[in-house]
Amino acid sequence: MEEEDAKGFLFRLAEVCERSGWKVHAYVLMSNHFHLLLETPEPNLVDGMRYLMGTFSQGWNARHQRRGHVFQGRYKSIPVSGERAADGSYFRVTADYIHLNTARARLLRGESLTSYAWSSLSYYEKGNGPKWLHFERVLEAFHLDGKHRGRKAHKESDAEELIIKMGDALEYAVHQEALALARKGVWQKALLASMVEKHCQVRNEWIAKRLKMSHLLCMSMAERFFRESEQGGKTDCIL
Numbered sequence: 001m002e003e004e005d006a007k008g009f010l011f012r013l014a015e016v017c018e019r020s021g022w023k024v025h026a027y028v029l030m031s032n033h034f035h036l037l038l039e040t041p042e043p044n045l046v047d048g049m050r051y052l053m054g055t056f057s058q059g060w061n062a063r064h065q066r067r068g069h070v071f072q073g074r075y076k077s078i079p080v081s082g083e084r085a086a087d088g089s090y091f092r093v094t095a096d097y098i099h100l101n102t103a104r105a106r107l108l109r110g111e112s113l114t115s116y117a118w119s120s121l122s123y124y125e126k127g128n129g130p131k132w133l134h135f136e137r138v139l140e141a142f143h144l145d146g147k148h149r150g151r152k153a154h155k156e157s158d159a160e161e162l163i164i165k166m167g168d169a170l171e172y173a174v175h176q177e178a179l180a181l182a183r184k185g186v187w188q189k190a191l192l193a194s195m196v197e198k199h200c201q202v203r204n205e206w207i208a209k210r211l212k213m214s215h216l217l218c219m220s221m222a223e224r225f226f227r228e229s230e231q232g233g234k235t236d237c238i239l
Helices: 003-020 045-064 082-086 088-099 121-126 136-141 156-170 176-181 187-199 204-210 215-231
Strands: 023-029 034-039
Touching: 003 023, 003 045, 023 088, 023 136, 034 088, 088 136, 088 156, 088 187, 156 187, 156 204, 187 204
Parallel strands: none
Antiparallel strands: 023 034
16 A cells, blocks of 8 residues: 555545544555454544545545546445444454454565554554544453453463454354364464464463464464564453
């Protein structure tokens, strides 16, 4: 994504947040798509997205002297409400997923995650950002809540719960049969392994067996994802 296009998108995002009362908790802009973790206090997601995508498309077409659609099809959203919205682990998993997009796309070439200009992660490192970006819920989610607050979860049941929730966020099947059929080195397994390693104090052998990966491959890939996410410093609707 060119710098002027990214700035234009963030300008329109700021506008729609002001108009609609949206609260953005995490975002990343990629070359041909974007991800948002946002909260809509009012039932105005459809109207807000229409404004965001429509005004950005008009500006993009004018800047590049093009006509027609900029986005392919309708946006995809995963609403989170009720008990799931109150569960901090969903914010933790989703924020990690969004901020690690640049690593999965191999955009950084050895640089830290915070070096990517079009992600909210750099603002988390600085501790301040635009007024429409809200840090509190994500930062709170990265302290394990309830009885696990401030330390790693110890039980395998906690790791299992994290795998299931992250599988939901990734839309990736995590039951044993599906994992056995998937390649051992796919990025989804690596990301799952890294999150369990990061947040749960369980044996590496358990992680490898649960995700149907070889032990050495599982730990080497998890270590790489974990290292890249740590380089980035600190870290309702998902788009």
